[in-house]
Amino acid sequence: MSQQLSIDIITIPAKEGRSFTLQQDQYIKIIDIAGQQVSDFVAYNAHNHKERLDPTVTMDVLRSININLHDKIYSNLYTPMFTLIEDKVGKHDFLNSSCRPEMYAFLYQKPDHASCYHNLNNALSQHGISPPDQHHAFNIFMNTVVDEKGLIQVKAPLSKAGDYITLKAEMDVIVAISACPCEESDCNGYLCTPIQVEIH
Template sequence: MTDFPTHRIPPQSGAGFRLKKGDVLVVIDPQGEQVSDLMAFAADQPQEWLSSGRTFDYNETIYLTTGHRLYSNRSRVMFTLLRDDVGRHDFLLTPCSTETFELLYPPGTAEGHPSCFGNLVKALGPFGIEPDQIPTTLNIFMNVLVDEKGKVHIGPPISQAGQRLELRAEMDLIVGLTACSAEGSNNGTFKPIDYRVIPAGTPTE
C-alpha cells in the first residue's frame, strides 16, 4: 500500500477536514488508552449528521465494530467500519464540555479546561457548522460499561499503542476529530491521536 501522511492531533485538541466518498479514515491511538471523539456531517447538506440513535436502531446493538455501518439522522449510511483492532467504542455519551467539568468533576475543574465540544466547535466552525449542530459523538476507543440496571460506568480505554479503527466514508463528509480532553475517559492522562486518510480506491492492506 502506498504510504499516506499521518496527521497528529495534539493532546486536548481537535481537527476538521473533508472526506470524499470511498475515502478511508484511519484513526490511530499512538500511545494507548486515549479516546478520540468523531463527528461527521454531509458535505452538501450539513443539516444531515451522524446519528447515534439511527445507528443503534439499524445495527440492533450499542457495541459497534467491524462490519457495522454508521447512519445519519436521515437514515443514510455515512461510514462502514472496515477494521477494528480494539472492539470497544462508545456512541452513548456526548462530547465533554465546560458543563461536563462543572457538573461531574471537582469544583474549579472547568476553569480553562479544554473540552471535546469546544475543540469540535473550533475545528468545524470554518466549515459553517454551528455549535448547536454538534450532537452525540462517536467516542472511538472509549470504554463505557452498562450494567444490568442501566447504570453507566466509564472504564479505562483498552486500546494499546498503535491500534486503530478504519472507517470508509459512504458519502462526501465534513469531519471533526479530537484527542479527548476528559481525564475520566483516558485513565487520567492526555495523549495525542493520529489519523490518516487513504483515498478512495486505494487498497488498505
C-alpha cells in the same frame, strides 16, 4: 480533482481537535498512538450540513450499543455515512455526549476546562458549520460498560499503543475529531495523549 493514491497523515495533539474532508470511498484511520485515548468523532454531509452522524439512529439500525466489523454508521436521515473496515480494539461508545465546560463544572468544579465540545466547534468552524447545542459523537476507543441492571460505568479504554480503527466514507463528509481532554477520570486512563489520523 486529481485521482491520486496518497496518504495524508495528521497528528492531533493531546487535548485538541482537527477537521478533515473525505470524499466518498476514501478511508480514514484513527490511531491511538500511546493507548487509552478516546477520540470524539463527528461528521456532516459535505453538501448538507443538516445531515450528520447520529449515534442514536446508528444504535436503532444496528439494534445494539456496540459496533462490529462491516457495520455501518448512520446519519440522522438514516443514510449510511461510514463502514467500519478495520478495528483492533472492538470497544467504542455511542452512548455519551461530548464533554463540555458545564460537565467539567458539574463533576469537577472546573468550568474553564478544555472540552471536546469546544474542540469540535473550533475545528468545524473552518467549514462554516455553526456550533450545535451539543455534540453526539461516535466515541472511538471509549469503554462504556452497562451492566444488567442498567448501571453505566466509563472504564479505561481497551486500546493499546498503536491500536486503530479504519472507516470508509459512504458519502462526501466533513469530519471533526477531538482528542478528549478529560484527565480527571478513567475515560482516558487519567492521561491525555495525541491521536494520529491517516486519510487514504
